[in-house]
Amino acid sequence: xxxxxxxxxxxxxxxxxxxxxxxxxxxxxxxxxxxxxxxxxxxxxxxxxxxxxxxxxxxxxxxxxxxxxxxxxxxxxxxxxxxxxxxxxxxxxxxxxxxxxxxxxxxxxxxxxxxxxxxxx
Amino acid sequence: xxxxxxxxxxxxxxxxxxxxxxxxxxxxxxxxxxxxxxxxxxxxxxxxxxxxxxxxxxxxxxxxxxxxxxxxxxxxxxxxxxxxxxxxxxxxxxxxxxxxxxxxxx
Numbered sequence: 001x002x003x004x005x006x007x008x009x010x011x012x013x014x015x016x017x018x019x020x021x022x023x024x025x026x027x028x029x030x031x032x033x034x035x036x037x038x039x040x041x042x043x044x045x046x047x048x049x050x051x052x053x054x055x056x057x058x059x060x061x062x063x064x065x066x067x068x069x070x071x072x073x074x075x076x077x078x079x080x081x082x083x084x085x086x087x088x089x090x091x092x093x094x095x096x097x098x099x100x101x102x103x104x105x106x107x108x109x110x111x112x113x114x115x116x117x118x119x120x121x
Numbered sequence: 122x123x124x125x126x127x128x129x130x131x132x133x134x135x136x137x138x139x140x141x142x143x144x145x146x147x148x149x150x151x152x153x154x155x156x157x158x159x160x161x162x163x164x165x166x167x168x169x170x171x172x173x174x175x176x177x178x179x180x181x182x183x184x185x186x187x188x189x190x191x192x193x194x195x196x197x198x199x200x201x202x203x204x205x206x207x208x209x210x211x212x213x214x215x216x217x218x219x220x221x222x223x224x225x226x227x
Contacts, residue, residue: 043222047216095165105152109166109176113164114163
């Protein structure tokens with residue numbers, strides 16, 4: 001089955017960077033976009049950006065332009081999220097998810113298990 | 122950005138009740154609307170895609186409807202395992218956005 005397995009929890013200081021990995025399996029890696037979301041406690045998920053693993057094309061939410069980098073390694077079928085210049089309000093659970101597409105509609109299924117990133121001095 | 126507003130934010134109900142959750146978009150999203158269910162401490166899971174298509178394995182007591190800006194998720198007869206949090210999500214344009222969630226409580 002399709003599985004997305006993320007790296008473990010991280011604790012970072014303000015101003016630092018964090019890199020989270022998302023190892024995929026169970027499908028052809030280059031055939032599906034991967035999205036990144038985050039969810040702060042008690043909030044709905046927030047979409048950060050996406051990558052086309054086939055060519056590496058990315059699209060980011062304007063909110064994170066300049067701070068967010070999403071990359072992929074086709075040899076290990078892994079996608080990475082790197083967020084720089086961390087602030088306390090970046091504290092959240094970060095999720096990767098596989099894109100599914102039909103008739104112009106994109107949905108996320110499945111999701112990784114989540115990675116807690118805590119930003120604290 | 123397209124804002125997604127869910128109502129209510131929380132809902133008290135009983136096993137066997139019929140409940141409806143509403144999701145309103147700040148501009149039309151056509152039929153590019155999906156619903157997710159989330160258990161505490163776990164990732165969201167897809168419930169419904171494209172307004173009304175149930176994910177494989179989702180019980181038929183769940184249904185979705187709507188188009189344009191107004192959408193509903195209905196659970197025809199609540200079961201104990203349904204007392205979770207539900208989110209709508211639009212994919213009409215980036216940034217893709219989610220509602221703030223509706224928590225079903227016993």
